[in-house]
Amino acid sequence: MIQATGLARSFFTGRRAGRAEVKAVSGVDISVAEGEIVGFLGPNGAGKTTTLRMLTTLLTPTAGHATVAGYDLATEPVKVRQAIGYVSQSGSTSSQAIAGSEIVDHGMLYGISKQQATTRGRELFDQLDLDGMWNRPTKTLSGGQRRRLDIAMGLVHDPKLVFLDEPTTGLDPQARANLWTHISDLRTKRGSTVFLTTHYLDEADALCDRIMVIDHGVIVASDTPNQLKRQVSGDLVSLTVTSEEDVARAAATLATVAEGDVATDGLLVSARVRDGGVAMPDLLRALDAAGASLESIEVRRPTLDDVFLTMTGRSLRESE
Amino acid sequence: MKFFRETGIIFRRQLRLTLREPQWIVIGLLQPALYLVLFGPLLEPLSRQLGAANAYTLFVPGLLVQLAVFGALFVGFGLIGEYRDGVIEAERVTPASRTALLLGRVLKDMLQMAIQGAILIGLGFAFGLRGSAVGIIVGFILAVVLTGSIAAAGYALALTVKTEDALAAVANGVSLPLILLSGILLPMSIAPLWLQRVSDLVPVKHIVTGIRDLFTGDIFSWGPFWAIFWTIILVVAGVWIGTRTFRRQNA
Numbered sequence: 001m002i003q004a005t006g007l008a009r010s011f012f013t014g015r016r017a018g019r020a021e022v023k024a025v026s027g028v029d030i031s032v033a034e035g036e037i038v039g040f041l042g043p044n045g046a047g048k049t050t051t052l053r054m055l056t057t058l059l060t061p062t063a064g065h066a067t068v069a070g071y072d073l074a075t076e077p078v079k080v081r082q083a084i085g086y087v088s089q090s091g092s093t094s095s096q097a098i099a100g101s102e103i104v105d106h107g108m109l110y111g112i113s114k115q116q117a118t119t120r121g122r123e124l125f126d127q128l129d130l131d132g133m134w135n136r137p138t139k140t141l142s143g144g145q146r147r148r149l150d151i152a153m154g155l156v157h158d159p160k161l162v163f164l165d166e167p168t169t170g171l172d173p174q175a176r177a178n179l180w181t182h183i184s185d186l187r188t189k190r191g192s193t194v195f196l197t198t199h200y201l202d203e204a205d206a207l208c209d210r211i212m213v214i215d216h217g218v219i220v221a222s223d224t225p226n227q228l229k230r231q232v233s234g235d236l237v238s239l240t241v242t243s244e245e246d247v248a249r250a251a252a253t254l255a256t257v258a259e260g261d262v263a264t265d266g267l268l269v270s271a272r273v274r275d276g277g278v279a280m281p282d283l284l285r286a287l288d289a290a291g292a293s294l295e296s297i298e299v300r301r302p303t304l305d306d307v308f309l310t311m312t313g314r315s316l317r318e319s320e
Numbered sequence: 321m322k323f324f325r326e327t328g329i330i331f332r333r334q335l336r337l338t339l340r341e342p343q344w345i346v347i348g349l350l351q352p353a354l355y356l357v358l359f360g361p362l363l364e365p366l367s368r369q370l371g372a373a374n375a376y377t378l379f380v381p382g383l384l385v386q387l388a389v390f391g392a393l394f395v396g397f398g399l400i401g402e403y404r405d406g407v408i409e410a411e412r413v414t415p416a417s418r419t420a421l422l423l424g425r426v427l428k429d430m431l432q433m434a435i436q437g438a439i440l441i442g443l444g445f446a447f448g449l450r451g452s453a454v455g456i457i458v459g460f461i462l463a464v465v466l467t468g469s470i471a472a473a474g475y476a477l478a479l480t481v482k483t484e485d486a487l488a489a490v491a492n493g494v495s496l497p498l499i500l501l502s503g504i505l506l507p508m509s510i511a512p513l514w515l516q517r518v519s520d521l522v523p524v525k526h527i528v529t530g531i532r533d534l535f536t537g538d539i540f541s542w543g544p545f546w547a548i549f550w551t552i553i554l555v556v557a558g559v560w561i562g563t564r565t566f567r568r569q570n571a
Contacts, residue, residue, distance in 0.1 A: 056413050081415045092410035094402055096337055105333045109326060110416040153410060 001161050001193045002032040002055065004066035004073075008061060008217075010124035024050040025309055026217040027064065032195055037187055038196040040207035041304070043314075047217040048197040049089065052165050055195070056086045069161045082110065085162040085192075089169065091146065092153045093138045100125075100134035103156055110157035117156060124152040127189075128182055132159050144175030148182065155190075161184060164196040168203060176203070183207055191260070192296075201304035215312045225304065232302040232310050234259040235276030237283070239269045240295040249292040257283055265281070276300075326416040330424020337398075338432060347556040348391050349436040352383040356443055359505070364448075370507055372536070376449035378392035381531035382504035384463040385524060389498060391436070392470035392475070393491045395429050396478025400487060401456050403479065418566040419559075422475060426562070429471040434464045452537030459531035462551050466527060469554040479565045502528050 008027045013020055025047040032038050032137040040048050053059040055068055057077040069083035093102040100121060107117030124135060128148040133141060141149060147167065154162060167183065168176040184207060186192045198204050204211050205225045213221040213228075221228060241250050250269045251262045257279050258271035273279050276299040287294065309315050338345065360379050367375035402408055411421050437460055441449070474491070481487050482518075502524040507515055519525045530547020538544070 058409065058412060078415045084413070085414040086410075088406050088413075090404070090406035092406045092407065094337060094405050094407050096340055096401075097333075098336075101333070101336060105329055106410065106414070108329045109323070110413065111415065111418040150406075168511055257465050 001034050001036070002030055002066070002068050002195065004028065004030040004055065004065055004068075007051065007054055007061050007064035009054055009062050023217050025054070028214070028217075028219050028236075030055075030066075030212065030219075032193060034193050035187060035191065036153065036210060037184070037196070037208050037212045038195040038202035040195065040212050040214060041199065041201070041204045041308070042197075042214035043199055046214045048199075049165055050216055050217075051214070052086075052163055052195075052197055056084060056163055057081055058086075069159075082157070082178060083159055083161060085157070085159035086148050087154040087162070087164045087167060087312070088284065089165040092150045093146070095137075095139040097138055098134075099130070099136050099138050099141065101148070102138065103153055106153050107156040112157060120156050121152065121159070122156055127185070128152050129178075144171055144178060147175075147179060151179075151182065155186075155192075158190075161193045161195065164194065166197055166199070168198070172207055180206055201308070205304055209252070213308060215308075215314075220311045226302065229309045230301045232272070232306045234272035234274040235302065236298075236300045236306070237271060237273045237276050237279075238298045239287075239292075240297075241267050241269060242293045242295050243267075246292045246294075249290045250287060250294070252305060253283070253286045253290045253292060256286065273299075323417050324418055326420035327427065329416075329425045330411075330421055330429045332424075334425050334428035335431070338428065343369075345432060345436065347495070348432075349439060351390070352387045352436075353441055353443060355383055355386075355505075356380070356440065356447060360447055370476045370510060372532075374448070374450050374536075375450045376444050376447060377535040378507060378532060379505075380441060380444040380449050381441060381459055381463075381535050382528055384460065385466065385502065385528045386499060387436055388433055388463045388467040389442060389470055389502075389524060390495060391433055392429055393474050393477075393495050394465045395425070395471045396474045396487050396491070397484060399425070399475050399478040400482065400484055402491070403482065403522070408479070412566075419563045422472060422559070422562045422566045425475060426468050426471045426559070430464050430468045433467040434460075437463055449535075451535040452539065454540050455534035457521065457538050459534035462527065462531055462534075462547055465551050465555055466524075469558035472555075472558035476558075476561045476565035479568075498522065498524055501525060504528060507532070523554060526550050 006027045007025065009025045010021050010023045013022055017266055028051060032270050042048050050059065054061045055066065057073065057080050068080045069081065071079040073080060103121040104114060104117045107120060108114060109199060125131060128151060130145060130148055130285055133145060138146060138149065168179050171179065183194065186194050208225065210222065211228060212219050228251055239250050239254065241247055247264055247267065254269055254271050255262050260272050262269060262271040280299065305315060322389040324357040360376065363375040363379055367378060370378060441456065443458060477490060478487055481490060501519045503519060503521045508519045508525060526546045527550050531542030533541055
């Protein structure tokens with residue numbers, strides 16, 4: 001569905017003497033197969049939206065080559081536009097307009113008849129739980145409804161490939177969970193290929209078959225969520241000890257089973273331990289023998305945040 | 321065919337949006353109407369000195385052009401709102417022609433100005449405007465076409481500055497000297513020579529002068545010729561700049 005090689009985009013800032021080239025995206029290779037749901041994960045400013053805007057013909061790459069939905073990005077942009085749906089971060093409907101007429105007009109711009117656009121629009125409103133919103137001004141819709149309307153707008157011409165740019169940013173948890181169902185339905189019920197960007201790890205984890213991690217304009221990893229998590233060695237075991245004297249004892253004991261260094265922070269001692277659950281009974285006995293008394297113990301499976309931290313040396317949350 | 325269909329879709333959408341808030345059409349008309357009612361009578365006793373038999377053949381063409389220039393320079397405000405709502409980007413990922421995206425909007429502005437202009441001329445008649453019917457119609461058409469040119473440029477400006485504050489500053493900065501130098505309130509013929517020379521550099525002045533000639537029935541003369549000439553130049557330039565901006569990537 002998408003084949004991109006060396007796709008890059010740089011901007012120039014400043015004038016004359018102060019003129020500097022800023023590489024927003026410096027050469028990414030992307031390959032997405034039909035029927036896949038692929039997540040593009042990275043902090044703000046990593047180059048997600050720039051890449052997406054290149055793949056949707058809105059921005060011409062300064063280097064590289066790509067075919068999207070079977071058409072060449074550079075020579076057949078109009079055919080690419082006809083074949084893809086794009087749901088941008090900033091919305092797609094005027095606040096003053098009526099929801100139903102916006103989707104009909106949008107469909108007509110794709111060359112389908114008014115009648116066809118109305119039928120398709122009504123169907124999509126039905127599928128995306130927007131019943132009764134057809135005659136409503138869009139400004140009276142809730143955040144989640146407005147976002148679903150944007151998705152309906154992007155689907156009105158029945159595209160094979162759908163791009164979603166940060167689809168759940170700014171939504172409350174319930175609306176997010178609800179939208180996730182709709183996004184997975186895109187594939188299961190419509191057979192669409194989905195390419196989405198997000199800076200939420202749980203979102204990428206819950207929705208995507210495959211995740212590409214982008215940082216500073218470069219793809220640093222591309223794999224299934226589980227494989228990515230496996231790259232982080234071991235589960236995180238965190239011990240909270242009862243007093244200062246216990247810290248050293250607990251750290252020494254934990255070091256015997258740890259994969260890497262043991263970190264201490266106040267009364268908290270933590271390290272990565274392979275198969276944390278299995279190691280636990282022995283670890284507890286050893287801690288007891290060493291005379292370290294514990295307040296609490298926690299074993300956590302690696303998250304994509306840990307993956308991101310391992311690959312980039314930064315936490316996704318810090319960079320937000 | 322495809323192009324006209326797309327232009328039509330955008331035109332109808334814009335018209336529908338405007339009709340949802342008809343108060344703006346009235347507010348846009350209010351300023352020239354106030355000028356006509358509150359300033360027009362002051363010109364009546366002066367009209368002989370200004371070289372016109374009828375004060376309103378002098379004044380109504382000016383107001384018509386003012387309506388065109390002022391109305392159209394500010395169309396960008398609506399566009400910035402749409403830009404912020406993501407509408408422009410959403411339209412640009414459709415296969416529709418970029419010129420159609422612009423032209424549909426411009427045509428709506430021309431229709432809106434035509435309605436306001438017709439009302440203004442009607443009011444003019446009520447106050448005592450008398451002139452050549454053909455000339456008035458041709459002058460009216462010129463003003464409507466001029467609206468198209470300025471609106472296209474106004475959209476290009478809006479997509480370039482992207483914020484209402486900057487647009488207001490630029491539009492006000494441009495419109496005030498434009499209004500003063502194009503002899504909209506008083507003809508530039510009574511100005512000192514240096515001021516006349518400066519105003520000669522302003523295309524809109526020639527359009528105002530030409531429309532005045534048309535209103536008095538002086539149809540086949542240089543005034544209307546230059547008015548038509550400059551209107552065509554401005555339309556071509558406006559649509560070119562506008563399309564270029566709609567096509568441009570970071571717009």
